[in-house]
Each structure stands twice: as C-alpha cells, then as structure tokens.
Amino acid sequence: MLFNSLDFAIFLPIVFILYWFVTQKNLRVQNGLIVVASFVFYGWWDWRFLSLLLFSSMVDYVAGLAMMKEQRQRRRKWYLILSIVSNLGLLGFFKYYNFFLESFTAAFSFFGMPIHAGTLYIILPVGISFYTFQSLSYGIDVYRRKLEPTRDPIAFLAFVSFFPQLVAGPIERATHLLPQFQKARVFDYSKAVDGLKQILWGLFKKMVIADNCGQFADLIFSQSESYHGSTLLLGAFFFAMQIYGDFSGYSDMAVGLSRLFGFDLMQNFSFPYFSRSIAEFWRRWHISLSTWFRDYLYIPLGGNKKGKAKTIRNTFITFLVSGLWHGAHLKYLAWGGLHALYMLPHLIKTKTAKRESAIAPGKFLPGWKEGFSILLTFILVLLAWIFFRANSLAQADQIFSEIFSRSMLTIPQVLPRKILVLLAFFLLFEWRGRNSLYAIEKTGSQWPIWTRWLFYYFILLLIFLEGGREQPFIYFQF
Amino acid sequence: MMKKFLYRFFLFSLLPLLTLLVLEIWIGTKQEKLLSEKKLEQVFRNRADEYQWVSNIKHPKKIFLLGSSSIKYGLSCRELNRLAADSLAFINLAADARDPIETYFILKQLDLSGVKAMYMGIDPWIYTRNYYRNRHQYLLLDLPFAKAVRYSKEYDARLFAKRYKALFHFPDPDHPASIAQSKIPADFGSVALTKKPVNFNDPVTKKYRLKDYGWSELQFTYLQKIVTLCESNGIVFTAFYPPRRSDFILDDEKNGRDIRLSFEEQLMKAGFNRSIHPLQLLKDDLFADSYHLNKAGQEIYSRYFFSFVQEN
Numbered sequence: 202m203l204f205n206s207l208d209f210a211i212f213l214p215i216v217f218i219l220y221w222f223v224t225q226k227n228l229r230v231q232n233g234l235i236v237v238a239s240f241v242f243y244g245w246w247d248w249r250f251l252s253l254l255l256f257s258s259m260v261d262y263v264a265g266l267a268m269m270k271e272q273r274q275r276r277r278k279w280y281l282i283l284s285i286v287s288n289l290g291l292l293g294f295f296k297y298y299n300f301f302l303e304s305f306t307a308a309f310s311f312f313g314m315p316i317h318a319g320t321l322y323i324i325l326p327v328g329i330s331f332y333t334f335q336s337l338s339y340g341i342d343v344y345r346r347k348l349e350p351t352r353d354p355i356a357f358l359a360f361v362s363f364f365p366q367l368v369a370g371p372i373e374r375a376t377h378l379l380p381q382f383q384k385a386r387v388f389d390y391s392k393a394v395d396g397l398k399q400i401l402w403g404l405f406k407k408m409v410i411a412d413n414c415g416q417f418a419d420l421i422f423s424q425s426e427s428y429h430g431s432t433l434l435l436g437a438f439f440f441a442m443q444i445y446g447d448f449s450g451y452s453d454m455a456v457g458l459s460r461l462f463g464f465d466l467m468q469n470f471s472f473p474y475f476s477r478s479i480a481e482f483w484r485r486w487h488i489s490l491s492t493w494f495r496d497y498l499y500i501p502l503g504g505n506k507k508g509k510a511k512t513i514r515n516t517f518i519t520f521l522v523s524g525l526w527h528g529a530h531l532k533y534l535a536w537g538g539l540h541a542l543y544m545l546p547h548l549i550k551t552k553t554a555k556r557e558s559a560i561a562p563g564k565f566l567p568g569w570k571e572g573f574s575i576l577l578t579f580i581l582v583l584l585a586w587i588f589f590r591a592n593s594l595a596q597a598d599q600i601f602s603e604i605f606s607r608s609m610l611t612i613p614q615v616l617p618r619k620i621l622v623l624l625a626f627f628l629l630f631e632w633r634g635r636n637s638l639y640a641i642e643k644t645g646s647q648w649p650i651w652t653r654w655l656f657y658y659f660i661l662l663l664i665f666l667e668g669g670r671e672q673p674f675i676y677f678q679f
Numbered sequence: 680m681m682k683k684f685l686y687r688f689f690l691f692s693l694l695p696l697l698t699l700l701v702l703e704i705w706i707g708t709k710q711e712k713l714l715s716e717k718k719l720e721q722v723f724r725n726r727a728d729e730y731q732w733v734s735n736i737k738h739p740k741k742i743f744l745l746g747s748s749s750i751k752y753g754l755s756c757r758e759l760n761r762l763a764a765d766s767l768a769f770i771n772l773a774a775d776a777r778d779p780i781e782t783y784f785i786l787k788q789l790d791l792s793g794v795k796a797m798y799m800g801i802d803p804w805i806y807t808r809n810y811y812r813n814r815h816q817y818l819l820l821d822l823p824f825a826k827a828v829r830y831s832k833e834y835d836a837r838l839f840a841k842r843y844k845a846l847f848h849f850p851d852p853d854h855p856a857s858i859a860q861s862k863i864p865a866d867f868g869s870v871a872l873t874k875k876p877v878n879f880n881d882p883v884t885k886k887y888r889l890k891d892y893g894w895s896e897l898q899f900t901y902l903q904k905i906v907t908l909c910e911s912n913g914i915v916f917t918a919f920y921p922p923r924r925s926d927f928i929l930d931d932e933k934n935g936r937d938i939r940l941s942f943e944e945q946l947m948k949a950g951f952n953r954s955i956h957p958l959q960l961l962k963d964d965l966f967a968d969s970y971h972l973n974k975a976g977q978e979i980y981s982r983y984f985f986s987f988v989q990e991n
Contacts, residue, residue, distance in 0.1 A: 207832055221681060390680040397688075654691060661695060665840050666849070 265350030328368030386463030396460030403453030411446030412669030746800030771868030
C-alpha cells in the first residue's frame with residue numbers, strides 16, 4: 202500500500218480510530234493492532250512475502266532470548282551468527298543471488314574458463330533491506346548487552362513491522378523504538394498536529410517535487426546520447442531533486458504518521474543538499490542507514506582508531522557496502538566508491554575538522570565561504586548521482602564525457618519552466634527551515650489559525666494540481 | 680485533546696471535501712453541456728495544426744485514411760499512390776490511439792475541398808471508456824463518479840485532479856498542443872513499424888472492460904458526426920475492420936461475441952447503419968503484434984486495400 206494512494210487514505214483513519222478508541226486500554230491489544238495493520242499494509246503488495254517478515258522477526262526474537270539466557274560468550278556468539286546469517290541470507294538470496302552468479306560467470310569467462318549457471322527469476326520483496334537491517338540491529342545490540350531483549354513477541358513483531366517505516370525506513374534502532382512499544386502511548390495534540398504537517402510536506406515533496414522531476418530525469422536519462430552536456434547535467438539535477446523529494450518525503454510521511462500514533466522516529470534527512478562538506482552530507486543524508494553502517498560496520502572494523510591507512514580502508518569498505526546495499530549492480534559500487542574518494546581529503550587531513558553546526562545561523566544568506574562550500578559539495582554529490590541513476594557504467598561514462606565537453610556550454614535542450622518555478626518554491630522553504638526538523642516545522646507557528654490553514658490549503662492545492670505523473674517510491678526497490 | 684484534534688481535522692477537511700462535492704455535482708448535472716460539441720471544439724482546437732501540410736497537396740482526388748495505430752502503421756500512402764499511378768492522393772490522418780472525437784475535429788479544421796473519399800479503420804476497443812486513459816484528460820469528465828473512483832484506483836491515482844483541471848481547461852501535459860507542420864511527410868502520414876510495440880497483446884476481455892466502464896457513447900456519436908460531415912461535403916465514407924493476427928481473431932470469435940453484438944447495437948443507436956468491411960490478412964508473420972502490421976505487412980496490405988478501393 203502506498204502512502205499516497207486511495208487505499209491508504211481509507212486504511213489510515215480505520216487504524217487510527219481502532220488504535221485510539223478501541224484498543225487504547227490494553228497495550229498488548231494495541232500492539233497487536235499495529236501488527237495486524239502492518240501485515241495488511243505489507244501484504245497489500247504481496248502477501249507471500251509476509252512469511253519472510255515473520256521469519257526474520259522470529260529468528261531475532263528467539264536469538265535475543267537465547268542470548269539473554271546464555272552466559273557463555275561463545276554460545277552467545279553462535280546465536281548472533283544465527284541471526285546475522287538468517288537476515289543476510291534472506292537479503293543475499295533475494296537481492297544478490299543473480300548479481301553474484303552473473304559476476305562469477307563473467308569473471309570465469311574473462312579468464313578463459315566459461316561456465317554456465319542459470320540465473321533465477323527472483324522478485325525482490327519490498328523493503329527487505331530495511332526490515333532485515335532493523336531486525337539485525339536488535340540481535341547485535343542484545344549481543345553487545347546494550348539492550349535487554351524483550352519477552353513480548355507482539356511488541357517485537359510490532360517493532361519490526363511497524364507500518365509507517367516498514368518498507369523504506371527510517372531504519373530504527375531497537376534501543377530507540379522498542380521501548381516505545383513497551384509503554385502506554387498517550388495521545389498528544391501538538392504532536393499529532395505536527396505529524397499531520399510533516400505528512401503534508403512529505404506528500405508535497407513526493408508528489409510535486411519528486412514525481413515532476415522524475416519525469417524529466419527519466420526523459421533525459423532514457424535518451425542520454427541525444428542530449429548535450431548541459432541538458433545531461435540538468436537531468437542529474439532533476440534526479441538529485443527526485444531522489445531527495447522521494448526518499449525524504451517518504452521519511453517525513455513515516456515520521457509524521459508515527460507521531461499520529463504517539464511514536465517518535467528518528468530524523469532521517471536533515472537538509473543534506475545544504476551540507477558544507479561530504480562528511481557533513483553523510484551526517485544529513487539517510488541518517489538511519491549512515492549511522493547503522495557506522496555503528497555496525499565502520500566501528501567494528503576499527504573505525505578511525507587504528508591509524509590513517511586503516512581509517513581509509515574502513516571508509517572505503519563502508520561506502521562500497523553501502524553502495525551495494527542499494528542494489529546488486531556495479532553502478533552502485535561506483536557511486537559508493539566515488540563518495541569514499543570524496544572523503545579522502547577529509548581523512549588525510551592531520552587536523553580533526555571541527556564539526557559543522559547550524560547552517561548560516563541567524564542569517565538569510567550564507568557567507569561567501571559557506572556558500573561556496575555548499576555549492577561545491579552539492580556539485581560533487583550531483584556528479585555521483587549520475588552513477589546511481591545511469592542504467593549502466595557505460596551510460597554513466599557517456600554522460601560524464603558529454604558533461605566534461607564543450608557541449609556543457611550550450612543552453613539545455615529541455616527546460617521545463619513550471620518545474621523550475623516549483624523547485625524554486627521548494628528550495629526556498631527548505632532553506633528557510635534548514636535548521637528545523639523539516640522545512641515547514643516552524644512555518645506559521647506565530648500566524649493566526651486561518652492564515653496557517655490558508656498556507657496548508659495552498660500546499661494541498663499544489664499537490665492536487667501540480668502533482669506529477671505517479672512514480673513508484675525509488676527506495677522501495679532497495 | 681483527541682476531541683479537539685478530531686474537531687479541527689474535520690473543520691479543516693470540510694473546505695476541500697465541500698469543494699470536491701460541488702465540483703462533482705457540477706460535473707454530474709452539467710455533463711451534457713460540458714461534453715457538448717461547442718465545449719469539445721475548444722478542447723480540440725488547433726488539433727489539425729500538425730496537418731497543415733495536407734493543404735499543400737494540390738490534387739483533385741484526395742483520399743483520407745482515418746483511424747488509430749492499426750491504420751497509421753497498416754497502410755502506406757506512398758505504395759497506394761504508386762498503385763494508383765498518382766490518379767489518387769492518399770493521405771493518412773490516423774495516429775496512435777486516435778478516436779473518432781479527435782478525428783472529427785481534425786476533419787472540421789481541415790480544408791476538405793478535393794477530398795473524394797474517406798476510409799476509416801474501426802477498432803472497437805477505441806470506443807470504450809476503458810480507453811479514456813489514453814485520451815485527452817477532458818474526456819475523464821464523461822466518467823460517472825463511481826466509475827471515476829474505480830478508474831482512479833485501477834489506472835490513475837491522479838484521475839480526480841485531472842478531471843478538475845480539465846473542468847477549468849488546464850492544458851493536458853500528456854496531450855500537448857499540436858506542433859504546426861507544413862512540410863509534407865515522406866509517406867503522407869503513414870509510418871512503417873520498425874520496433875515491436877509494447878502492451879498490445881491483451882486478450883479481448885481485458886481490452887474492453889465493458890462491465891466496469893462501459894462504451895463511450897460520445898465516440899459513437901462522433902463517428903456518426905464524421906459520416907454526416909462527409910455526406911454534407913459530398914465525400915464517400917467507408918468503414919472497415921483493419922487486419923488482425925489469427926490468434927486475435929480466434930480469441931475475438933471465442934470470447935468476443937457479446938462484445939461484437941453490443942458494439943453493433945451501439946452503432947445502430949448512434950444512427951450508424953453502414954456495413955463495416957472486414958479487410959483481413961491471414962498471414963501471421965506480417966504482424967508485429969496482435970493487430971499492428973510490420974513493414975512487409977504494411978506493403979502487402981496496402982496492395983490488398985488498393986484493390987478494395989478500386990472495387991468501391
């Protein structure tokens with residue numbers, strides 16, 4: 202079920218009413234309702250994949266309890282391995298089986314030893330990379346004794362399958378979200394209103410920005426050989442806006458929806474395109490995944506504590522794995538690798554860079570230095586998106602050679618004025634709200650109610666009238 | 680707190696809901712006016728701009744070929760003109776998914792002097808509401824509310840937005856205004872199909888969805904209007920069924936009997952009482968898919984079609 206669908210518009214009020222009016226008095230029943238609702242939500246795509254969700258949850262639930270009872274470290278490790286192998290096994294089979302098989306056969310052929318292995322027709326279950334990672338973090342945290350495992354299977358199932366964030370995150374940590382399922386939730390008016398506001402902005406980002414930009418990004422990338430460098434760069438810009446609007450829009454809706462049900466999810470995006478360095482970009486983009494990789498991969502590898510060479514190695518491994526997490530394709534590896542390269546100057550620097558705080562605080566425009574850093578970081582990110590969006594490395598190569606040619610100096614062949622005006626409106630609000638949780642969080646807080654409502658009606662009208670052709674959420678495929 | 684939340688949410692939702700209600704009532708009660716020829720003429724104005732080149736063909740015996748993609752790709756005007764030794768000038772006005780409504784307004788905007796005959800390929804699924812998804816968004820106003828809800832769930836979540844935008848004459852981005860073209864195209868509007876078309880292999884039952892959406896009466900009305908337009912200009916009008924691949928014909932015979940009868944009934948209702956000639960080809964390797972001829976098929980079918988024109 203999509204958040205921006207009629208089905209969901211019917212589903213949500215039903216769940217909301219049952220949640221606050223029928224099941225509120227009994228926490229277990231209320232959590233049970235969340236599980237049922239989440240299974241309906243997920244099963245709407247393909248009910249067969251519910252078994253995977255159930256399997257992944259149950260393995261971690263049982264492994265967690267076993268680790269709690271077991272004092273011998275060796276045995277505990279085995280339970281952790283069981284959890285990791287089960288989750289990564291699922292992910293590996295559904296997402297990477299064909300990729301690795303094809304890569305192996307290509308490698309053998311390259312060395313003159315052709316082998317024949319049949320690929321399988323495997324459908325990727327929606328959101329598998331998200332819920333397996335969330336479930337996995339539970340097992341690891343219990344193993345590290347950071348978290349007391351839960352004995353309540355319903356609360357655990359609700360934690361793994363919580364529908365607002367099930368298919369595209371934020372990838373919540375058990376330490377943050379699970380305790381929220383273990384205590385009674387109280388309806389909070391201002392939290393619910395704020396949640397609705399965030400949903401509205403998320404819908405705007407998805408339906409107006411992402412869907413409209415997506416149409417042009419698709420157009421330009423589908424016929425990249427017929428466009429000049431300037432048009433291709435504009436195509437990359439449209440894709441940058443599409444993926445941001447799409448994914449951060451989904452996260453906004455997920456966070457907003459959770460607030461309607463009395464939950465707090467972590468912030469997943471914090472205005473990443475206003476970052477002043479690549480390191481800062483990764484502290485602001487897909488925060489739940491970046492921190493997941495930091496805590497469960499980068500730091501266990503040694504992080505930055507074992508000398509420069511190992512820091513660089515660990516950074517490269519983390520970025521390459523992060524690239525591969527997005528999909529079984531070399532282009533994602535290239536994207537991750539390029540970001541690791543971007544990080545090099547930051548890693549080599551002898552002085553530890555001061556962590557950037559708020560962006561241009563108290564000013565409408567940034568200073569020259571800050572503005573230049575924002576622009577440069579954005580251009581680097583934009584160029585990396587080309588690998589991500591291109592259909593193949595060969596296409597990315599063709600696009601880059603066109604961008605770094607004289608044809609870059611021509612007027613773009615595609616210049617959709619209406620979309621550019623909408624983007625200007627969007628970026629203006631994003632910039633205004635850059636130091637909040639989401640762009641319109643504080644907009645109108647001092648206005649009279651009717652002015653505020655007029656503003657919300659205006660956003661609704663834009664969604665209704667200017668929403669682009671419906672496109673599937675990009676991150677569902679991961 | 681919850682009471683306050685629900686009350687305010689209700690109040691906030693009231694304006695959009697009332698607006699939608701008013702718009703739907705407007706559409707429901709004013710449908711006849713909204714879909715009148717005068718209104719549709721505004722929607723389809725300038726559709727003939729892409730055929731400015733037609734007036735550059737100075738020939739005393741022009742023959743127009745009308746219909747949808749099966750005609751655009753199915754007949755070659757160059758071949759037909761060659762067969763006629765240039766005693767006739769065949770011009771192809773068919774286009775992908777083109778329906779009688781658009782065809783009628785294009786004909787109305789064109790100079791019909793010198794046109795002696797029009798041959799129209801009839802693809803009955805074009806006359807269904809199920810095909811409104813390939814039409815100008817204005818035609819979505821022809822869907823009753825309940826069907827519009829179903830349609831939006833099934834095909835296009837933005838259907839209601841498109842419907843209201845159509846009501847206020849917002850341009851349809853999927854059907855942009857025609858680009859004026861005065862240069863005579865190489866094959867006078869015909870195109871040889873070199874690529875394999877996609878998603879055109881649906882079984883008969885899936886194509887029509889009559890139980891869900893029904894026939895578009897407007898399409899039948901405008902087919903009849905084309906006939907009347909021809910009659911008033913002294914132009915001979917002939918309708919024919921374009922060729923189909925054998926599996927499609929078999930499927931149609933097996934599962935499409937009721938649809939055929941219902942189609943004929945609709946034609947009669949609209950006053951269209953002419954026979955529709957079945958001009959079929961039976962060799963399957965001449966087809967790119969169920970009902971689009973490939974390049975070789977186009978050439979062979981053009982010869983067959985020419986002999987039919989001669990007989991008429």
